[in-house]
Amino acid sequence: SRMLAEYGADVIKIESRTYPDFIRVILGGEMSPSFASSSRSKRSLGINVKTDEGRRLLLDLAAGSGGAARFDVVVENGSTGVMDDLGLGYQHFAAANPDVIMVSSQLMGSSGPWSDWKGYGPNTQVTGGMTHLWDYPDVERPSGSQSIFPHHWAGRMGALAAVAGVLGRRRGVMARGCHSEVCQVEQTVGVMGDLLARESLQAGSVKPQGNRRDLGAPWGLFPCEGEDQWVAICCRTDSEWPALAELVGVDDPTLETVEARRGREDELEEAVxxxxxxxxxxxxxxxxxxxxxxxxxxxxxxxxxxxxHLAARGYLVELDQPPIGVMTFEGPAFSATGMVDADIRPAPGLGQHTQEIAAELGLDEAAIDDLIARGILEIDLLAAES
Known part of the structure; x- marks a missing residue:
């Protein structure tokens, strides 16, 4: 949804202090660097959807009641069945707005024997096979990684699914909206699809290799001058080897082929x-x-x-993120000629835009204040105090 927001969509994050986004509150308070990155450029509607009034207001908003713009897309990645239990599943949104596209993303998907699993990045990596391969062949315990790559990849696929749904509806491919599913484990398996195909042909052929690869040799990370300083070198072809051999000072005609070098990797890596x-x-x-x-x-x-290099390309973005301060963020996913620049704004406080969104529904100030007083709607407490 952040990706859609940066390229022109009006994205409203639905949240509540009764069950806050754990990334928002993970460090205490109501803002963290992770949340600031993942929810930038969005608006925030603080609303308690566990109440009948809260659910009705959200469905009214999706339907475009009171003059508000109708939802094109609803994105959710709660645990399997949570949205249905809340009365906010696809069937509920479609009843309010038949054209809506819903994109759901769960760890294991909505069907299958493991569909009720709850999980985050570490669960996705281990079940998707990434942790097994992100390792060295001679260690007892998998090394793993702090990367949350599956989350980012699944999110971008969710954005693609949302855009595909909207385009399909507008072009008449679909008469109405649709419900798309982006299973996070399937996305993780999918990015390693070539390895899956290889394993299907030769059992046991896919296993941890550390930084080595079958594609060439020497291939890996090598220590440099200074503490914990490394460089990656990938000698892919036999034509690249003579140049590297001259740099390293290796003169051995028996190492002219990749096959020969693969058989003497320990020796070569020490020389490099x-x-x-x-x-x-x-x-x-x-x-x-x-x-x-x-x-x-x-x-x-x-x-x-x-x-x-990143600075020269203008990729790094500085934003003043309340209440943390000035932070440096990664830039947008892509740039294109003929398109407006990505709209990158600070992440919202919880409920920062509640009152303006409620007004778009046609609610007057007295009605909005009443809903806030009764805990149906929630506002940004930091902004209110200031």
Missing amino acids: SEWTRTLSKHAVTEACLAAGVPAGPMLTSSQQLQDP
Whole structure:
């Protein structure tokens, strides 16, 4: 939904203090860096949908009652069945607005023997096979990663599903709206589809390799001058090897083929490491690239903030995010000629736009104040105090 918001959609985040988005409150208070990143450019409607009045107001909003713009899309990723139990499943929104596109994203999907599982990134990675492969072959416990890659990928696929649904409806492919499902584990398996196909042909062929790959050798991360400084070098072809061998100082005609080098990877990696340890990661990168060998420095998060390439492309975005302050964010997913620039604004406070959205429904000030007083609607407490 953030992706849709940045490219022109009016995205309203539905939330409540009775059951807040845990990413919003994970560090205490009502704003965190993770929430600021994932919910930027949206509006926030604080509403208690566990009440009859709250549900009715939300469905009225989806239907465009009182002059409000009708919902084109509803996105949800609560646990399987939660929206139906609340009276806010696809059938409820479709009854209010037959043209609505609903996109649902759950860990294991809405059907199948594991459909009732609750989970987040770590659950998605292990069940989707990513944790098994994101490892070294000789360690007892899987290393894993702090990346929440499956969340980001599934979210972008959800945006694609939403746009496809809206276009299908507008072009007459569908008479009405539809309910799309983006299963997070399936998305994780899907990005490794080539490995799944290989395993189906040769059982046991897909297994952890650390940073090595069957595609070439030497291939991996190598230590450089300084503490915890590394460079990635990928010698893909036999034509790239002579250039790397000259840099490293290896003169051995028996290593001319990938097959031969794959059989002596330990020896080769030690030889490459002896060379890289004497230079900075940037110096190694420059030397390799000048010789036609793919390479790149391992950057930390702090180094990315100072990365001249990202800065030159204008990718990093600074926003003053209340109440945290000025933060640096990743930029939009893509840019395109002929399109307006992505609209990137700070993430909203919980209920920051409640009153203006309620007014769009045709509610007068007295009615809105009454709903707030009774806990049906919720407003941004920090803004109210100021």
